Amino acid sequence: MRILCVVCAAALLTLVSPLAAQAQVEPGGWTSYSPSFTEQERGCGQISGLNFQLTCSTGSGDQRAERRYATYSSGTRxxxxxxxxxxxxxxxxxxxQTFNESAAGPYFMLAVERGxxxxxxxxxTIATGATVGTTVRVNTVHVVGSQHRTYINGSLKHTMSSPGGSFYDKFGTYRTDSGxxxxxxxxxxxxFWRK
Structure with missing residues (x-):
């Protein structure tokens, strides 16, 4: 019975550990949390669950369908x-987007071009291959007052310095000024995780 329990425990650990390791980049010391969010639909933006779309081809105006998460101002997120x-x-x-609320504007915006x-x-350029039908994983690690790092499919692709202040995360579809x-x-x- 003891041998069976040890074997079962080892099998369970094997199943659980890879999930924990794959759930985040830069492992170690993270605590999972669930920030509140609001939805933003403007212009021809439409949201249905986790589906975001812009239905028009206009190159002007505020066209967005996004989730905006709660503000944070310290730590690593x-x-x-x-x-x-x-x-x-x-x-x-x-x-x-990682939005800088203190500066009243976007701090980091990850966008896609046709192709x-x-x-x-x-x-x-941060990466290529975000073509129609392809799933792309995005991780951003933000050390407030120090650095912002972007990972695409688990690989570090972009690093930039970060000011202090208040920030929040957004995702969805948002027309840029030239889009x-x-x-x-x-x-x-x-x-989401923090430490």
Whole structure:
């Protein structure tokens, strides 16, 4: 009986450990939490569960369908979520933001161009391959007052310095100043950690 219990415990540990290891980048010392959120639908933006879309092709106005999470102002925060673009005839649409509430503007915006290039708005290419039908996992690790790191499919792709202040996470579909829809994207596996 004791041998059987040891074998069962080892099998359970084998099943549970990989899930914990895959759930986040930069493992060690994280605590899972569930921040509150509000939904933002403006212009031709529409939300249904974790499906976000811009239905129009206009290149002007406030076109967004996003979730905006609770504000934080200290510590280290990690966001994880996967998106899959199900249709896109538009281009230059923001999918994930870390918003600097203290500066009243976006601090980090991860956007996609038609063809699958992921880039930081105002910056360089972060990754490629975000094509229609492909699932892409995004992790952002934000050390308030120090650094913001972006991982794509588990690989570190972008690092930038961070000021202090108040921030919040957003994801969905948002037309950038140089972008236009339509686009439809589905998010899944959204999780948050802090330490």
């Amino acid at each position: 990690q966001f994880e979520g996967s998106f899959r673009i199900t249709s896109m005839t538009g281009t230059r649409i923001s999918l994930k 699958g290039r992921l880039y930081r708005v105002g910056g360089d 236009s829809g339509p686009i439809q994207a589905t998010w899944s596996g959204v999780q």
